[in-house]
Amino acid sequence: xxxxxxxxxxxxxxxxxxxxxxxxxxxxxxxxxxxxxxxxxxxxxxxxxxxxxxxxxxxxxxxxxxxxxxxxxxxxxxxxxxxxxxxxxxxxxxxxxxxxxxxxxxxxxxxxxxxxxxxxxxxxxxxxxxxxxxxxxxxxxxxxxxxxxxxxxxxxxxxxxxxxxxxxxxxxxxxxxxxxxxxxxxxxxxxxxxxxxxxxxxxxxxxxxxxxxxxxxxxxxxxxxxxxxxxxxxxxxxxxxxxxxxxxxxxxxxxxxxxxxxxxxxxxxxxxxxxxxxxxxxxxxxxxxxxxxxxxxxxxxxxxxxxxxxxxxxxxxxxxxxxxxxxxxxxxxxxxxxxxxxxxxxxxxxxxxxxxxxxxxxxxxxxxxxxxxxxxxxxxxxxxxxxxxxxxxxxxxxxxxxxxxxxxxxxxxxxxxx
Numbered sequence: 001x002x003x004x005x006x007x008x009x010x011x012x013x014x015x016x017x018x019x020x021x022x023x024x025x026x027x028x029x030x031x032x033x034x035x036x037x038x039x040x041x042x043x044x045x046x047x048x049x050x051x052x053x054x055x056x057x058x059x060x061x062x063x064x065x066x067x068x069x070x071x072x073x074x075x076x077x078x079x080x081x082x083x084x085x086x087x088x089x090x091x092x093x094x095x096x097x098x099x100x101x102x103x104x105x106x107x108x109x110x111x112x113x114x115x116x117x118x119x120x121x122x123x124x125x126x127x128x129x130x131x132x133x134x135x136x137x138x139x140x141x142x143x144x145x146x147x148x149x150x151x152x153x154x155x156x157x158x159x160x161x162x163x164x165x166x167x168x169x170x171x172x173x174x175x176x177x178x179x180x181x182x183x184x185x186x187x188x189x190x191x192x193x194x195x196x197x198x199x200x201x202x203x204x205x206x207x208x209x210x211x212x213x214x215x216x217x218x219x220x221x222x223x224x225x226x227x228x229x230x231x232x233x234x235x236x237x238x239x240x241x242x243x244x245x246x247x248x249x250x251x252x253x254x255x256x257x258x259x260x261x262x263x264x265x266x267x268x269x270x271x272x273x274x275x276x277x278x279x280x281x282x283x284x285x286x287x288x289x290x291x292x293x294x295x296x297x298x299x300x301x302x303x304x305x306x307x308x309x310x311x312x313x314x315x316x317x318x319x320x321x322x323x324x325x326x327x328x329x330x331x332x333x334x335x336x337x338x339x340x341x342x343x344x345x346x347x348x349x350x351x352x353x354x355x356x357x358x359x360x361x362x363x364x365x366x367x368x369x370x371x372x373x374x375x376x377x378x379x380x381x382x383x384x385x386x387x388x389x390x391x392x393x394x395x396x397x398x399x400x401x402x403x404x405x406x407x408x409x410x411x412x413x414x415x416x417x418x
Contacts, residue, residue, distance in 0.1 A: 011146070011150060012143075012146035012147050012149065012150030012151065013147075013150040013151050013289055014147050014150075014151060015151055015297070015299060015302070016302065017144075017147045017151075018147050018148055018151040018152055018299050019297075019299040019300075019302035019304060019313070020304045021140070021144050021147060021148060022160065022299055022300065022313045023302075023303075023304035023306060023311045023312065023313045024136065024304070024306060024311075025133065025136055025137070025157055025160075025161070025313075026161075026311075026313045026316045026317065027306050027309070027311045027313075027316065028132075029316050029320060030126065030127040030130045030132070030133040030161070031123050031126055031127065031316075031317075031320035031324075032126075033323075035122065035123070035126045035324070036320075036323045036324050036327050037327075039122070039324065039327035039328055039330075039331055040327065040330070040331075042331050043331075044331055044332070044333060045094055045118070045331060045332050045333070046332075046333045046334075046335065047091055047092070047093070047094070047114055047332060047333070047334050047335070048091060048092075048334075048335050048336070048337045049089045049090065049091035049110050049114065049334060049335070049336055049337070050089065050090050050091070050336065050337055050338070050339050051087050051088070051089050051103075051110070051336055051339075052087065052088050052089075052090075052339065052403055053086065053087050053088075054084060054085060054086060054087060054088060054102070054219055054407075056084070060079060061079070061084055062079055062082060062084050062220065063084070063218070063219075063407060064407070065218050065407040065408050065409060066082070066084060066218050066219070066220045067079065069214065069215070069218055069220075069409065070082060070220075073211075073214065074211070074215075074222065074246055075246070075249060076242065076245050076246070076249075077222050077242050077245075077246055081222050081224070081238070081239070081242055082220050082221065082222045083177055083178055083220070083221050083222075083223065083224075084177070084219055084220050085102030085103055085104050085105070085177045085219035085220070086103070086104030086105040087102065087103050087104050088100065088101070088102050088219060088403070088406065088407075089101055089102070089103055089110050089113065091110075091114060091334075092417075093114075093117050093118060093121060094118060094121065095121060098413055098414060098417050099113075099117055100217075100406055100411065100412070101113030101114075101117075101173055102173075102174075102177070102216075102219030103176070103177075104177065105177065105180070106176055106177060106178065106179035106180045107179070107180070108176050108179050108186075108187050108190060109187075109334075110334050110336070111187055111329065111332060111334050112172065112173055112176045112187050112190075113173045113176075114332060114334050115187065115325050115328045115329050115332055116169040116170075116172050116173050116321075116325055117169065118328050118332065119169065119321055119324035119325040119328055120165045120166055120168075120169045120321065122324050122328070123165055123320055123321065123324055124161070124162055124165055127158075127161050127165075128158060137157045137158070140157065148160070151286075151299075152286075152299065153285070153286070161317075164300065164313070164314070164317045165317060165321060167203075167212060167213075168200060168317050168318045168321040168322075169321060169325075170212055170213070170216045171194065171199060171200050171203050171212075171318075172190075172191050172194060172321070172322070172325060173216070174212070174215070174216050174221050175190075175194060175199060175221065175223070176190060177219070177221055178221065178223060178224075178225055181224070181225045181227075182225055182227065182233050183227055183231055183233070187325075187329055188325075188326045188329055191322045191325050191326055192322060192326065193231065193232070193233065194233075194322070195318060195319065195322045196231075196232055197228075197232040197233045197234060199233070199235075200314060200315075200318035201301060201314060201315070201318075202234070202235055204298035204300060204301050204314055205297070205298055205301055206235070206240055206243040206244065206247070207243055207247070208243070208246050208247035208250040208251075208284075208287075209250065209284040209286055209287060209296075210284065211246065214409060217406075217409040217410075217411075218407070218409055222239065222242060222243065222246075223235060223239050224236040224238065224239050247296075250284065250287060251287045251290065251296070253283065254283040254284055254287040254288040254290075255287075255288065255290075255292065257272075257276050257282060257283045257288065258272055258276075258283070258288045261275065261276060269289075272288075273285055273288065273289070276288070280360070281359070281360070298314065299313070300312070300313040300314030300317070301313075301314050339396075339399065340395040340396060340398075340399050341395060341396060342394040342395065342396035342397070343394060343395050343396075344393060344394055344395075345392050345393060345394060345395060345398065349415060349416075350392075350395075350398070350415045350416075351389055351390060351391065351392045351398070351415075352380075352387055352388065352389040352415055353387075353388055353398070353402060353412055353413060353414050353415050354385075354386045354387055354388065354412075354413040355367060355386055355388055355405060355410050355411065355412055355413070356386050356411055356413060357410055357411050358381075358383060358386055358388075358410060359383070360383070361383075363383075363410070364381050364383055366408060367381050367388060367405055367408075367410070368381050370401070370404050370405060370408065371388075371390050371401055374397075374400065374401055374404065376390040376391060376392065376397070376401065377390060377391040378390045379391065388405075398415075402414065
C-alpha cells in the first residue's frame with residue numbers, strides 16, 4: 001500500500017516564519033511592567049456574579065454536556081481522567097460585557113475567573129494602545145500578513161494577541177478546579193505556581209487544538225497534578241499520555257478528512273480547508289496541513305533569535321497575565337447576588353436572547369431541541385442574527401433555558417445585553 005503523500009503547500013503556510021513574526025510582535029513586551037504597577041493606584045472595582053451548580057448525570061461526576069463532548073471529541077480519555085468544576089458563574093466585567101466561567105470544587109472561588117478576565121482586558125487595552133506595537137503591525141509586509149493568515153487560526157495580529165491573552169487566562173481559571181491538589185492556598189500563590197511550574201507551556205505543547213477552549217466552556221479538565229520538591233507541580237504521566245493520544249487522533253482525523261476531500265471528492269487543498277475548516281469546523285487547519293510524521297509545535301513556544309536574544313512569545317504573554325492577575329486581586333471586590341426569580345415576563349422583548357457562536361444548522365437544531373425539551377414553544381432560532389426567541393413565561397424559565405444552552409458549550413447573551 002502506497003503511503004499518501006503530503007499535500008502541496010497552501011500559499012503562505014509556514015509555521016517557522018509565523019512563529020518568528022509573532023515573536024517580533026511581542027518583543028520587547030507590549031505589556032510594560034509600569035502597567036501592572038499602576039494597578040495599585042486604580043480605584044477598587046465591585047463586580048457581582050451569580051452562581052448555578054453543575055448537575056452531573058446519575059452515576060457520573062460529569063454533566064450530560066461534558067459526557068457528550070468527552071465521547072465525541074476526547075477519545076481515548078475516560079470519565080475517570082476528567083475533573084469537573086462544581087458551579088457555573090455569570091457576571092458582567094468592568095466593560096459591561098456578560099461573561100460565563102466555572103469554579104470549584106477548590107476553595108479559590110469566583111475571584112479567579114473574574115480577576116483573570118479583568119487582567120486580560122487590562123493587558124489587551126494596553127497592547128492595542130501601544131504605539132510601538134502599532135508601528136510593528138503597520139510595518140508587516142503583505143507577505144508576512146499572508147503567512148499569518150495561512151498558518152494561524154485568526155491571522156490578524158491584534159486578534160492573535162487577544163487570543164493568546166484569553167488562552168493564558170483560561171489556563172489559570174481551568175486549572176483552578178484542581179487547586180486542592182496543589183500546595184497553593186491563595187489565588188495569587190496558585191497563579192504564580194502555575195507560571196513557575198511551566199504549566200502554560202505544558203498546555204501549549206500537550207493539548208490538541210481546540211481542546212482548551214471547548215472543555216473550558218463546559219467546566220471540565222482532563223488533568224491530574226503531581227507535586228514536586230521545591231513547591232512546583234507537573235502533569236501526571238497518565239495525563240501527558242492521554243493528552244498525546246488525543247492529539248494524535250485529532251491529527252489523524254484531520255489527515256483522513258483531507259485525504260477524502262482531495263481524493264474522493266476531488267477538491268483542491270485550499271477548497272478542502274475552506275469547506276472542512278472554515279465552513280463545517282470539522283478539522284483543524286494547523287493539523288490538516290502538517291506534513292505526515294511531523295509533530296505540531298505551538299507557535300508561541302518556538303524560540304526565535306531577535307537582535308541576538310532568544311525570544312519565545314508564550315512566556316511573555318503568560319508572565320504579563322499572571323502579574324496583572326495578582327495585582328488586580330487586591331483591587332477587586334466580588335459579591336454573589338441571587339438568581340432571577342420566577343417573576344412573569346411581560347415585555348415580549350425579554351423573550352429574546354443571543355447566541356453569538358451559533359454558526360451552523362447543527363447548532364440551530366441542537367438549541368431548538370433543548371428549548372423544546374423544556375416544553376417551550378420556539379418561535380425563532382436565526383443563524384444570521386444569532387437571535388433565539390421562545391415563549392418564556394417567567395424570568396426563571398428563561399434562565400433555565402439559557403443555562404442549558406451554556407451547558408452545551410455555547411455563549412449566551414441575555415436580553416438587553418447584546
